[in-house]
Amino acid sequence: MQTPGRVKVVDLLKSKELGKVFTVKGWVRTKRGNKNVVFIALNDGSTINNLQLVANPADFDEEILKLVTTGACLKAVGKLVESQGSGQPVELQIELLELYGTADSESYPLQKKGHTLEFLREIAHLRPRTNTFGAVLRIRHAMAFAIHDYFNSHGFVYLHTPVITASDAEGAGAMFQVTTLDMNKPPRTQNGEIDYQQDFFGKHTSLTVSGQLEGELAALALSEIYTFGPTFRAENSNTPRHLAEFWMIEPEMAFYEIEENMDLAEDFIKSLVKYALDNCADDLKFLNDMWDKELIARLQAVVNTRFVRLDYTEGVDILMKSGEKFEFPVSWGADLQAEHERYLVEKHFKKPVIMTNYPKEIKAFYMKQNEDGKTVRAMDVLFPKIGEIIGGSQREENYDKLRARIDELNIPMKDLWWYIDTRRFGTAPHSGFGLGFERLLLFVTGMANIRDVIPFPRTPKNAEF
Ligand code: 4AD
Ligand code: MG
Numbered sequence: 002m003q004t005p006g007r008v009k010v011v012d013l014l015k016s017k018e019l020g021k022v023f024t025v026k027g028w029v030r031t032k033r034g035n036k037n038v039v040f041i042a043l044n045d046g047s048t049i050n051n052l053q054l055v056a057n058p059a060d061f062d063e064e065i066l067k068l069v070t071t072g073a074c075l076k077a078v079g080k081l082v083e084s085q086g087s088g089q090p091v092e093l094q095i096e097l098l099e100l101y102g103t104a105d106s107e108s109y110p111l112q113k114k115g116h117t118l119e120f121l122r123e124i125a126h127l128r129p130r131t132n133t134f135g136a137v138l139r140i141r142h143a144m145a146f147a148i149h150d151y152f153n154s155h156g157f158v159y160l161h162t163p164v165i166t167a168s169d170a171e172g173a174g175a176m177f178q179v180t181t182l183d184m185n186k187p188p189r190t191q192n193g194e195i196d197y198q199q200d201f202f203g204k205h206t207s208l209t210v211s212g213q214l215e216g217e218l219a220a221l222a223l224s225e226i227y228t229f230g231p232t233f234r235a236e237n238s239n240t241p242r243h244l245a246e247f248w249m250i251e252p253e254m255a256f257y258e259i260e261e262n263m264d265l266a267e268d269f270i271k272s273l274v275k276y277a278l279d280n281c282a283d284d285l286k287f288l289n290d291m292w293d294k295e296l297i298a299r300l301q302a303v304v305n306t307r308f309v310r311l312d313y314t315e316g317v318d319i320l321m322k323s324g325e326k327f328e329f330p331v332s333w334g335a336d337l338q339a340e341h342e343r344y345l346v347e348k349h350f351k352k353p354v355i356m357t358n359y360p361k362e363i364k365a366f367y368m369k370q371n372e373d374g375k376t377v378r379a380m381d382v383l384f385p386k387i388g389e390i391i392g393g394s395q396r397e398e399n400y401d402k403l404r405a406r407i408d409e410l411n412i413p414m415k416d417l418w419w420y421i422d423t424r425r426f427g428t429a430p431h432s433g434f435g436l437g438f439e440r441l442l443l444f445v446t447g448m449a450n451i452r453d454v455i456p457f458p459r460t461p462k463n464a465e466f
Pocket of ligand 2: 392
């Protein structure tokens with residue numbers, strides 16, 4: 002029998018072409034029924050919603066119907082009809098069934114609903130088949146698309162920065178080494194150190210912790226650029242907000258001062274959340290009902306609130322006067338922990354906060370120094386449930402000041418000569434920030450653990466899938 006081409010479930014559920022014959026392909030979520038009728042819920046990942054297939058057992062080989070179990074993959078052909086049951090507008094009255102792959106009901110791990118997220122992490126190769134991960138992965142895609150769309154429509158150039166780098170200039174965290182040397186028998190120099198001159202690049206190299214420094218080079222030519230790529234940090238922090246491999250978006254803009262940088266960060270993140278609300282309604286509703294009853298309300302609140310702008314010094318003041326018992330004590334000069342950030346955002350202001358003018362000692366060398374000699378024009382965007390979602394700053398564009406800070410911190414000039422060259426030739430005020438893509442997804446999906454918003458998480462002692 003000549004069968005029509007495949008239609009996706011998302012499109013069929015919206016179709017008005019009752020009576021017409023369609024082909025669908027997908028994975029069986031459930032099968033139920035009796036001698037007279039069988040109902041198969043089919044999902045092909047195009048939407049959180051399943052298509053109901055209705056079969057008359059008399060029309061099919063008994064053996065085939067037995068093999069239609071949860072997890073099996075099949076092709077079905079049938080007539081679109083108005084659904085008799087509630088829950089879906091239409092269903093497919095099937096006439097033909099072809100099995101692509103069976104899924105033994107004894108051993109298929111996703112037999113029943115209601116697995117814990119911890120269990121699903123252990124079967125990361127199969128968890129995309131669940132409603133939750135289908136929703137998260139579709140939202141992840143939608144956010145990536147919205148990011149490119151936002152920057153494209155604002156005239157930013159997408160810049161690809163290197164994954165392998167020779168400098169640890171960012172100082173953002175421990176790096177993963179990249180080498181082709183035989184680590185059992187590495188070549189040695191005369192004084193016994195490993196001889197990286199014999200390594201692939203003729204020097205010691207690592208995976209990047211940030212594309213910013215290269216991003217600045219391009220911004221000082223193209224005006225506005227952004228990066229969006231994988232980022233690697235070998236810090237041994239086993240928290241629900243840290244990954245060893247994550248994705249970061251780093252816009253960098255010539256001629257932006259810190260205020261314009263803050264305005265951009267706020268507008269950018271609001272427009273992403275709005276995009277999710279406008280385009281991922283079914284998936285958000287599912288996640289809202291399943292995991293976090295305040296998710297959609299929280300997303301709407303962020304879109305409609307002006308973020309608080311707060312000096313670090315004022316923030317520390319509020320925290321010290323709060324009377325709150327923190328695990329880590331607060332004092333001027335100390336780095337803020339997630340508990341402090343969340344206190345300010347969730348309890349004190351009840352709004353996202355952009356904190357600025359941090360002590361220079363706790364921030365990177367490249368941040369623009371303030372007149373007071375103590376603080377720099379850093380800005381962190383702090384979010385409910387997450388803490389820091391964005392870190393950024395205005396950059397030091399003055400050659401002498403930048404050079405002095407680099408020397409003060411004993412950063413070897415051989416790693417950075419190319420970076421500070423931009424301050425010798427046509428320097429300009431400029432600013433930028435980094436948004437952690439998975440931190441954004443934590444916020445947008447309401448998931449509580451960062452391992453559940455990336456398909457295959459890389460964390461300490463975990464790189465199985
Ligand atoms: O604050 P960070 O370290 O800033 C930078 O790397 C700058 N170069 C950014 C820039 O100005 N262009 O990191 C930026 C963001 C953080 O706010 C956080 O959202 C995310 O990256 N991030 C992580 N996300 C997941 N796992 C980790 N280990 C992360 N470390 C940082
Ligand atoms: Mg930071």
